Amino acid sequence: MFLHIDIDSFFVSAERSRDPGLRGVPVAVGGRSNLEIFSTRRTHIRLMDENRGAFVAPVFYSDRRKSFEEHFIDRIDGRRKIRGIVTTSSYEARERGVRTGMPLAQALRLVPELIVVPNDMLFYHRLSHALALFLAREIPALEQFSIDEFFGDLRGWISDGESEAFAIRLQERIFHRFHLPVSIGIARSKWTAKLATEYAKPYGVLRVDDVKEFIREIPIEKFPGIGRGYRCRLEARGIRTLGELIPLQKLFESWGEPGRQLYRRILGIDDEGIARHPSRQxxxxxxxxxxxxxxxxxxxxxxxxxxxxxxxxxxxxxxxxxxxxxxxxxxxxxxxxxxxxxxxxxxxxxxxxxxxxxxxxxxxxxxxxxxxxxxxxxxxxxxxxxxxxxxxxxxxxxxxxxxxxxxxxxxxxxxxxxxxxxxxxxx
The missing domain is CATH 3.30.1490.100 (DNA polymerase, Y-family, little finger domain)
Structure with a gap:
């Protein structure tokens, strides 16, 4: 079996791990483009690049953290203007309409008591790296996919029948050690496991044994790997759910090897393993x-x-x-x-x-x-x-x-x- 481990609302959860006062209230982590690099003055910027993964971007940082006023407030003609966007929001904020990518000013209009924390990418990367080291001791075959996502291959390590109990224990240990809530998907294919995680959130564990039944009513855009191009092709044929793709193997084969690979992933028959040390492309x-x-x-x-x-x-x-x-x-x-x-x-x-x-x-x-x-x-x-x-x-x-x-x-x-x-x- 494969596990997919996803840290719920990672940046918010990271901030809560060091500030318990943020728990249970609407919180957003906000960000702005780091324009400090364009300064002609010395900024002592350094690189943090210890994490490895297909979608883990390196982070440039300086040691000084900025306050909300310094980070998000511009003063134009004497007026105070809030800049920046929501990078991650807590579930309490999401329930009231706050979404990733939303301008902070709009988020604060929706939820006036919203607590906005400037992002601290160095801290998040270091926490992610610490979690990766921990998981590598628990799961010998581990792949870091992004800053907040990991794949684990349990084959030859944990029996299929014990995989769900193992995932629940792992979830509990992660929370006890790092104060990070994670959701975990379990399946015989890593990509099915990743899809399962979306339906395990928040802080759940979901095992999928019957892939065809599981995907039957799931919208096609939910599957990792079906981007805008494939979605447009499929929607043009009136296809809306993954279940409708099951009999369309020949269509995917007509799209060459990328199409064949995507079909195998959707059906959970891809037989792809863990990329332990993925090369940056x-x-x-x-x-x-x-x-x-x-x-x-x-x-x-x-x-x-x-x-x-x-x-x-x-x-x-x-x-x-x-x-x-x-x-x-x-x-x-x-x-x-x-x-x-x-x-x-x-x-x-x-x-x-x-x-x-x-x-x-x-x-x-x-x-x-x-x-x-x-x-x-x-x-x-x-x-x-x-x-x-x-x-x-x-x-x-x-x-x-x-x-x-x-x-x-x-x-x-x-x-x-x-x-x-x-x-x-x-x-």
Whole structure:
């Protein structure tokens, strides 16, 4: 049997684990884009990257926590304006309409007594990592899927008949040790177990033995892996529930291997195991901010974000060969483009290529409101022949990047910054 373990309302539960006064009342953890990285002053930002998982993003942090006023309040023309969104809300808040992604100002209008806590991603990542270490001692075959989700393979460790009792004991031990409520799904397929967890919440345990019966009335969008594309295809055929997919094997096969794999997952016959040490497929970072029309400032922010992407990439020991830039504008326009760069990776090379991409994507007069950068196609995952023409120059640039990496690891990510991160360059 497989287990899927999901921490209920993780960020809120984490805050409650260290502040019991938050229990039983409506609480929301709020967030804003961390724009501190764009400061030209030293911020002593560091990286926390101990967690591993398919959907575990690294976190950049500084040691100083901000108060509600510092984090969420902007003063514009003498007026007090609440900024930020709900990252996670407690069940008490959800019952009154507070939802993830909702503007905090709206959430506070709905629930005036709502307690809003600024998110503390460093604490959440450290708590998640501590839980992962604990679970690894309880379940030898463990996969961290996200910051608040884990898969466990009980085969050869706990008999099928004992799996539910084991899950209940594990749930109790987690709460006793970490004060974290978790829900657990149990099934012979990891993806069925993940789906079961959604119906075990909050703080429940649900075992699924008959997959076809279990999925019969579940909406198709509830299944992990049925994204917008597949949902549109299926809804166009009038299909609304997972049960309606059972006789449609040939349809899924017509969509190639991804379709065949999805069908097997839905029916719980995929036979996929645990990814104990999942390889990160890409590295990325994004930031949302008020509209910026100055192209020099937008370029500068891209260079700052490139430093952070380069730092993570070197921590992984990766050599990406594809760089990607996306710019969202206030008008709703989205401009994106990628480039293949089969060379030795360095911070200087990344910044040079992203600057070229920006030149092609920039829309004069438009206000940029979001930047997204990523690198992917790592050579250790997809072997390639790197260019020999720039080999010597690239090797030297990589050596310089590695020296900067050592200084940043000791003194913080902004201990060394390049000139194009400090000045508004219009060139």
């Amino acid at each position: 890409s590295v990325g970072i994004s930031r949302t901010f008020d509209p910026v029309t100055d192209p020099g400032e937008v370029r500068r922010r891209i260079m700052v974000m490139a430093r952070h992407v380069a730092y993570i990439t070197l921590k992984l020991g990766a050599n990406p060969t594809r760089y990607f830039l996306k710019i969202n504008y206030a008008s709703g326009l989205r401009a994106k483009e990628g480039v293949r760069v089969e060379r030795i990776f360095s911070e200087a090379l990344l910044k040079a290529e992203l600057s070229k991409l920006f030149d092609r994507l920039h829309r004069p007069g438009e206000g940029a409101v979001k930047l997204s950068l990523s690198v992917s196609d790592f050579t250790h995952l997809h072997p390639r022949t790197l260019s020999l023409l720039e080999f010597e120059a690239d090797r030297k640039a990589r050596a310089i990047t590695e020296k900067m990496q050592q200084i940043r690891e000791r003194f913080g990510l902004d201990a060394i910054r390049t000139g194009n991160e400090l000045l508004h360059s219009h060139t």
